[in-house]
Amino acid sequence: MKEKLILALDVAEYSYAVELVDKFSAYIEIFKVGLELHTAAGSKIVEAIHKRGKKVFLDLKFHDIPNTVAKAGIAAARSGVFMFNVHASGGLDMMQKCRDEVVNVCLAENIARPRIIAVTVLTSMSQDVLKHEIGIQHSLNTHVRHLAGLSLKAGLDGVVASAQEAALIRSHCGRGFLIVTPGIRPSWAAADDQRRMMTPKKALQAGADYLVMGRAILNHADPGQAIKLIQEEMARA
Ligand code: C5P
Numbered sequence: 763m764k765e766k767l768i769l770a771l772d773v774a775e776y777s778y779a780v781e782l783v784d785k786f787s788a789y790i791e792i793f794k795v796g797l798e799l800h801t802a803a804g805s806k807i808v809e810a811i812h813k814r815g816k817k818v819f820l821d822l823k824f825h826d827i828p829n830t831v832a833k834a835g836i837a838a839a840r841s842g843v844f845m846f847n848v849h850a851s852g853g854l855d856m857m858q859k860c861r862d863e864v865v866n867v868c869l870a871e872n873i874a875r876p877r878i879i880a881v882t883v884l885t886s887m888s889q890d891v892l893k894h895e896i897g898i899q900h901s902l903n904t905h906v907r908h909l910a911g912l913s914l915k916a917g918l919d920g921v922v923a924s925a926q927e928a929a930l931i932r933s934h935c936g937r938g939f940l941i942v943t944p945g946i947r948p949s950w951a952a953a954d955d956q957r958r959m960m961t962p963k964k965a966l967q968a969g970a971d972y973l974v975m976g977r978a979i980l981n982h983a984d985p986g987q988a989i990k991l992i993q994e995e996m997a998r999a
Contacts, residue, residue, distance in 0.1 A: 766966070767962075767972075767973050769786060769794065770794040770975060771799050772798055772799065772980065774798055776810075785985075791816060793817070794821050794976075797821070805841060808820065808843060818843040818845075823847055824847070826856075828859040832862075834860075835848070836867045839868055839875065840867070845876055846877075847880060848879075848880050857916035857917075861878055878918050879918060879919055879920045879922055879940055880912075883905060886955050886956055886957055888958070889901065906927045910939075911934055914935045920942060921939070922942045928941050928943060932968075940972070942972045943973055944956075947959045948995060954977050961995070962996050967999050973992075978992070
């Protein structure tokens, strides 16, 4: 369970993030560095996590022209992260070029290849928003399935999606395709801005490989206790 629960370090200060890593290293193997922390603290936070023998999921959701995303992917690989992500809606060429260039650099420089996964549809987005604001006319599930298939075709290792779509993705993309699920809420936690949520136990039962959790842990009065409760629930799945 230590490997499957990824703690989202959604904080703005480098020193606070390091404090959290030191505090929870005994229970957490992979820490997620996202937009807020990376923008505020820079890549030194990635180095600090690695120095403590822990893995980094770099959640910067690259979405740009293929060349720019590929170069960002190479920089991520050289920084030694365990996993990073791109937006599947950036398209096949963008994902493929990123994967190919990262693989080539890793082979040439003898560095461990990071897992590259693609965001399908953000877990904060509802069917209504997808249709009326973004203009996607087919259903959310159809869109997620399509983007997951595109990510597989591009040679990526998996996707970020809501656990509500995990079973659908598993049947469409097969075993071995990673499903990383944010939007996880134990029954006792607040929903915040997430819309497509699931409990830790149900997410694992639906086929999720990794659960990404932030606020349900960090906003808890006793984050250590929250991690313990979540991992106990995961063990029952
Ligand atoms: O606090 P909470 O557990 O909702 O945090 C979820 C984390 O997962 C956030 O860091 C968010 O950026 C990230 N994420 C997400 N939905 C996605 C991809 C990433 O919520 N589709």
